[in-house]
Amino acid sequence: MTAPRDGVVVVGGGLAGLRAVETLRRLGHEDRVVLVQGEPELPYDRPPLSKEVLRGERSAGDVVFRDAAFFADLGVELVEGPATALDLVGRRVTVAGRELAYEHCLVCTGADARRLPASVVDPALDGVCLVRDLADARRLRGLLADASHLVVIGAGFIGAEVASSARALGLEVTLLEALGMPLVRALGPEMAAACAGLHAEHGARLICDARVEAIEGAGRVERVRLADGRTIDCDLVVAGIGAVPATGWLAGSGLTLADGIVCDEALRAGPGVWAAGDVAWWPNGLFGDGMRCEQWTNAVEQGRHVARAILAGEHDAPVPFRGSNYFWSDQYGVRIQFAGITHADEVVVAAGDVEQRAFLALYRRGDRVVGALAMRRAKQLMRAKLLVERSTPWDEALAELSEEAAA
Amino acid sequence: MRIVVDWDACICSGMCTSAAPALFELDDAGELQLPLGEVVEGSHAEELNEAAAVCPVEAITVEAA
Numbered sequence: 001m002t003a004p005r006d007g008v009v010v011v012g013g014g015l016a017g018l019r020a021v022e023t024l025r026r027l028g029h030e031d032r033v034v035l036v037q038g039e040p041e042l043p044y045d046r047p048p049l050s051k052e053v054l055r056g057e058r059s060a061g062d063v064v065f066r067d068a069a070f071f072a073d074l075g076v077e078l079v080e081g082p083a084t085a086l087d088l089v090g091r092r093v094t095v096a097g098r099e100l101a102y103e104h105c106l107v108c109t110g111a112d113a114r115r116l117p118a119s120v121v122d123p124a125l126d127g128v129c130l131v132r133d134l135a136d137a138r139r140l141r142g143l144l145a146d147a148s149h150l151v152v153i154g155a156g157f158i159g160a161e162v163a164s165s166a167r168a169l170g171l172e173v174t175l176l177e178a179l180g181m182p183l184v185r186a187l188g189p190e191m192a193a194a195c196a197g198l199h200a201e202h203g204a205r206l207i208c209d210a211r212v213e214a215i216e217g218a219g220r221v222e223r224v225r226l227a228d229g230r231t232i233d234c235d236l237v238v239a240g241i242g243a244v245p246a247t248g249w250l251a252g253s254g255l256t257l258a259d260g261i262v263c264d265e266a267l268r269a270g271p272g273v274w275a276a277g278d279v280a281w282w283p284n285g286l287f288g289d290g291m292r293c294e295q296w297t298n299a300v301e302q303g304r305h306v307a308r309a310i311l312a313g314e315h316d317a318p319v320p321f322r323g324s325n326y327f328w329s330d331q332y333g334v335r336i337q338f339a340g341i342t343h344a345d346e347v348v349v350a351a352g353d354v355e356q357r358a359f360l361a362l363y364r365r366g367d368r369v370v371g372a373l374a375m376r377r378a379k380q381l382m383r384a385k386l387l388v389e390r391s392t393p394w395d396e397a398l399a400e401l402s403e404e405a406a407a
Numbered sequence: 408m409r410i411v412v413d414w415d416a417c418i419c420s421g422m423c424t425s426a427a428p429a430l431f432e433l434d435d436a437g438e439l440q441l442p443l444g445e446v447v448e449g450s451h452a453e454e455l456n457e458a459a460a461v462c463p464v465e466a467i468t469v470e471a472a
Contacts, residue, residue, distance in 0.1 A: 019460075328420060
């Protein structure tokens with residue numbers, strides 16, 4: 001007797017979910033496929049939200065990947081979420097009071113922007129924004145048009161991109177960083193300094209070790225007050241202080257939740273349950289580290305990986321997902337690219353010149369190359385990415401990439 | 408098969424060069440090049456489709472030559 005086939009329920013209509021349903025259909029999956037959207041919009045692309053959309057080069061509507069007809073043609077049922085519960089034993093997801101039965105459930109609910117605490121800012125104060133979803137970007141685009149001095153709280157990649165976009169629009173920009181150097185934990189001190197240097201070189205002010213005490217104003221934001229007593233006058237504030245995996249709806253589901261949904265090396269979270277994208281924590285065999293990865297490329301690769309695994313069926317040994325954590329960030333006309341991990345024993349500039357903001361740096365752990373960071377060295381970075389993905393011995397990687405630069 | 412690249416859309420992310428290194432590469436300026444040209448053998452179909460699938464801006468399409 002064959003069990004009834006309830007098909008695949010994908011929870012989360014972001015990039016990972018989109019790529020998963022496309023891959024399922026493209027590779028011939030014929031059972032029911034449901035995509036539960038967490039936002040009112042159809043799946044859309046996030047990277048332009050901090051760049052082209054803010055600069056007015058693309059409209060907010062322009063970043064939607066597919067129209068409704070596409071999903072109808074694909075035979076993918078769109079259900080407006082959000083999902084509120086998952087029943088592991090009964091294999092059902094609750095969405096707006098409705099129960100969706102599944103054979104496989106892929107959770108890709110992503111991450112939500114971390115918010116400023118209410119002790120720092122009155123939520124009713126105008127002119128304080130996040131930049132995470134399409135609605136945020138639309139709102140921020142409107143506010144940028146009338147603003148003259150932007151304060152960005154958090155000088156990570158998103159904060160830096162917003163700062164860069166605002167400079168391009170002619171605003172005065174101040175970035176506030178809580179640490180002694182932005183991205184120092186993510187990139188190590190030398191590379192973090194190179195990234196931080198871009199701000200001053202392009203007319204944005206960076207204040208490190210800044211602890212924001214209050215965001216003040218009468219109805220609309222007028223200044224940011226720091227714990228050391230300094231104040232920065234401004235008429236717009238953007239907080240880019242990280243994201244937290246959207247797992248709240250899974251509390252009590254029986255899935256293991258820590259920093260995201262804890263998966264095995266093949267992205268399985270539980271019986272018939274998988275996770276992909278920003279929300280998934282998994283042991284990444286490429287580096288031997290558990291990680292969660294909030295990158296565009298990772299969402300694509302993981303969504304496709306799970307789709308293939310579902311198609312392969314339960315009888316095939318699951319294929320571990322090995323991700324190289326590739327991303328890029330465009331700031332002030334400079335492309336910063338990174339692949340791998342930065343938890344390293346040594347960082348060496350293999351090609352180019354850090355001061356010129358055109359270089360390739362390699363990260364060594366043990367006797368292997370585990371990471372690569374580049375500014376304006378896309379060709380070498382893509383070579384380095386392949387070497388990282390192959391766990392290439394350090395000496396070999398260094399020789400190959402130094403030679404290539406010299407050639 | 409013919410590789411059709413929407414050059415206005417291409418952002419030189421390099422994703423295709425990872426997926427299909429024989430067909431796509433970045434030059435010293437970081438611009439995308441097609442080392443084998445636009446028309447390639449059918450034996451490249453799998454990697455070419457992979458490259459098209461991972462392009463962040465969907466700038467790559469595949470046509471029958």
